[in-house]
Amino acid sequence: QSALTQPASVSGSPGQSITISCTGTSSDVGGHNFVSWYQQHPGKAPKLMIFDVSNRPSGVSNRFSGSKSGNTASLTISGLQAEDEADYYCISYTSSNSLVIFGGGTKLTVL
Amino acid sequence: EVQLVQSGAEVKKPGESLKISCKGSGYSFDTNWIAWVRQMPGKGLEWMGIIYPEDSDTRYSPSFQGQVTISADKSINTAYLQWSSLKASDTGMYYCARQYDSGRGPDYWGQGTLVTVSS
Numbered sequence: 001q002s003a004l005t006q007p008a009s010v011s012g013s014p015g016q017s018i019t020i021s022c023t024g025t026s027s028d029v030g031g032h033n034f035v036s037w038y039q040q041h042p043g044k045a046p047k048l049m050i051f052d053v054s055n056r057p058s059g060v061s062n063r064f065s066g067s068k069s070g071n072t073a074s075l076t077i078s079g080l081q082a083e084d085e086a087d088y089y090c091i092s093y094t095s096s097n098s099l100v101i102f103g104g105g106t107k108l109t110v111l
Numbered sequence: 112e113v114q115l116v117q118s119g120a121e122v123k124k125p126g127e128s129l130k131i132s133c134k135g136s137g138y139s140f141d142t143n144w145i146a147w148v149r150q151m152p153g154k155g156l157e158w159m160g161i162i163y164p165e166d167s168d169t170r171y172s173p174s175f176q177g178q179v180t181i182s183a184d185k186s187i188n189t190a191y192l193q194w195s196s197l198k199a200s201d202t203g204m205y206y207c208a209r210q211y212d213s214g215r216g217p218d219y220w221g222q223g224t225l226v227t228v229s230s
C-alpha cells in the first residue's frame with residue numbers, strides 16, 4: 001500500500017495562488033470523494049483544512065479550496081500569505097483495505 | 112469544545128515496553144473513532160490504525176499490524192497505543208486524532224507524544 005503522491009515542495013510569492021496535487025489510483029482518490037487536506041506548521045499538530053474533497057471546516061479561510069479530477073485531488077491556496085508557509089498533507093479513503101492513506105506531504109515556501 | 116489530550120514525552124531503551132494515552136473530551140467519545148498517526152523525525156504523517164471505543168473494533172494499517180496495539184477504555188474516555196518491545200526505529204511523534212468515520216481522515220488532533228528510543 002503506497003502513499004499518495006504529492007510534490008515534495010511548491011513555492012509562491014505573497015498574493016499569488018498555488019496548487020498542490022495529490023495523485024492516487026481508482027482505488028482511492030479516483031474512486032471516492034473522501035479526500036481531506038491538512039496544514040502542519042513546524043512543531044505543531046496537523047490542522048484539517050479541507051474534507052470530502054472540497055468542503056472547508058468552520059473557521060478555515062476561504063482562500064483554501066479543494067477539487068478533484070480523475071485520480072488527482074488538488075488543494076489551491078489563493079492570496080498567499082506568509083502564515084501559509086507550512087507542510088501540507090492529503091489523505092484518502094482506499095478501498096484496498098477500507099481504511100485511509102496519507103500522501104507524502106508537500107512543503108510550501110512563501111517567497 | 113473537542114479536545115484530545117495526550118500523555119507526556121517518553122524516553123525508553125530498546126526492548127522496553129510502553130503505553131501512551133489520549134483522553135478525549137467535549138464530544139461523544141464512545142461513538143467516534145480514534146486514530147493514531149506516526150511522524151518520524153523530519154518525515155511525513157503515517158496513519159497507523161483506529162479504534163471504535165464503543166465496541167473496541169480495531170483496524171490497523173498493514174504497515175503497523177503486529178507492531179503496535181491500540182486499545183481504549185470508554186469508561187474514562189481514553190485511548191492507548193502500546194508497544195511490547197520498542198526499537199530505535201519507533202522514535203517519533205505520535206498523534207491521536209478523532210476520526211468520525213472510519214473511511215474519512217481525522218478532524219481533531221491531540222498535541223502529540225514524543226517517543227524517543229535510545230540505548
